[in-house]
Amino acid sequence: MNSKLKIFFKGIVDVSPLMIPVVPFGIIFGVLSIDLGLTPITTMAMSIIIFGGASQIIFLQLFSAGASSLVILSSVGAVNSRHMLYGLVLSEHMSDLKIFWKIIISYFLVDQAFAVSNSYLKNNDNKDRAFHVFGGGATCWVVWQTTTIIGIFLGSVIPEKLGLSFAIPLTFLALLVNDFRKLINIIVIIISGLVATLGYELIPFKAYVIVAAAVGLIAAMILTKFMRIKE
Amino acid sequence: MIEWSLIIYCGLITFFSRFSMIALLKKEMFTDRIRVVLSFVPSAIFPAIIFPAIFLNNAGDFMLENNPKIFAAVIAIIIGLITKNVIATIFSGLISYWFLIFIIFS
Numbered sequence: 001m002n003s004k005l006k007i008f009f010k011g012i013v014d015v016s017p018l019m020i021p022v023v024p025f026g027i028i029f030g031v032l033s034i035d036l037g038l039t040p041i042t043t044m045a046m047s048i049i050i051f052g053g054a055s056q057i058i059f060l061q062l063f064s065a066g067a068s069s070l071v072i073l074s075s076v077g078a079v080n081s082r083h084m085l086y087g088l089v090l091s092e093h094m095s096d097l098k099i100f101w102k103i104i105i106s107y108f109l110v111d112q113a114f115a116v117s118n119s120y121l122k123n124n125d126n127k128d129r130a131f132h133v134f135g136g137g138a139t140c141w142v143v144w145q146t147t148t149i150i151g152i153f154l155g156s157v158i159p160e161k162l163g164l165s166f167a168i169p170l171t172f173l174a175l176l177v178n179d180f181r182k183l184i185n186i187i188v189i190i191i192s193g194l195v196a197t198l199g200y201e202l203i204p205f206k207a208y209v210i211v212a213a214a215v216g217l218i219a220a221m222i223l224t225k226f227m228r229i230k231e
Numbered sequence: 232m233i234e235w236s237l238i239i240y241c242g243l244i245t246f247f248s249r250f251s252m253i254a255l256l257k258k259e260m261f262t263d264r265i266r267v268v269l270s271f272v273p274s275a276i277f278p279a280i281i282f283p284a285i286f287l288n289n290a291g292d293f294m295l296e297n298n299p300k301i302f303a304a305v306i307a308i309i310i311g312l313i314t315k316n317v318i319a320t321i322f323s324g325l326i327s328y329w330f331l332i333f334i335i336f337s
Contacts, residue, residue: 021317028321042234049242054277059241061280069237076241080248082272087252094253106250166300166328167321169284170307172277174320177311179274188274193282200283201291209279216275221268 004128011113011135014120018112019143021174025053026144028167030151031158032057035165036064040152047148051141052110054079054175057168058209067206075209086114093121094130105130108137184223192216299331 026047033043038060046056055076062072086109094102113136120132158164179185196212203211285300286293295301307324314320 024318024321038234042238045235046238046241049238050245051242052245055241055245058280059237061284063234063237069233069240072237073240073244077244077248078272079276080245081269083245083248084252085266085269085272087249088266091253099254102254103250106253107246109249109253163328163332166284166303167325169281169300169304170321170324172281173304173307173324174311174317176273176277176281177308177317177320178315180308180312185271185274188271189278192275193278196279197282197286197293200287208283209276212279213272213276216278217268217271220271220275224267224271 003126004131007126007128007131008135008138010120011117011132011137012139014116014132015112015136015139018115019139022053022112022140022143023147025171026147027151027154028164028171029053029056029060030148030153031155031164032151032168033060034152034155035158035160036060043152044145044148047145050076051107051144052080052083053144054172057171061168062206062209065206071205071207071210074207078210078213082111083109086111089118090114090121090130090133096127097130101130101134105134105137108134108141110137110140112140113137184220184227187223188216188220191219297336299328299336302331303328 029047030043033046034040038046046059050056050059058075058079059072062075067075087106090109094105097105113133116136117133121129124132176189179189192212192215195215196208199208199211281304285304286295286298288294303324306327307320310323311320
């Protein structure tokens, strides 16, 4: 077995435990998308073309609320800005790769793949080490597409009375729960949440997500300047 | 159809947010300061989804009383802090929400 394939499989093995939470997330996405009136084909296209859980759910939320295209695109862009951080961290390990592989691996660079590959890449200097990200991301891709399909089928069975749309805030809450332990994060969370809630009706074009995120980031800039943080 | 072009644009934005740093920018362009601020991106964006979905009803009115979502969210946060587990957080919130709407508030 050549080293690329070996590292690819190592990525699959390492990312596997992180796939457990992706299963309900993907199913919830499929169910909600059908609930909100999107077709199975559009739902599937979102999982393949966008391939990002948070982006897809924000898309659903804003699209079904009748937000404008510009607001949807800028909100998805804002949610994605964390990926730039991943790319930044990984770029030094991928500088020797051909542009083709950079494109492929970028498509598969999701939160879970970054989480497991970050430590692997730091401790290995094999020239093909970036294929670890590919293995992790491809695993996540298969799980995400499969669970989207399951969700699409369940979406037409699950009654609306269950109020499954409440799973959206719960999912994001779950992703944030470790930040509830840090003071600056708590302040940023409360500021952003209040701006979004109070601005929901006041801010035009459903731009409350972007406005709240911008205010929250400015608050984080100010707070981190004045409060020493040690991670 | 507008939703198709939107999905494709969102796909491009998502792809380029992952690709841009790997392919286009130099590492030196990012100072430690920018990195610290970027680490707050989830804390700045996710509450903008969470808070209105919990505190506002479908018509956009503020709902502080008789709102089972607030209780369910608090339970989810507590379970999340204890277990540090994503699924446990989501399902504890959902199950307490169902318990409240179908048994207590009904």
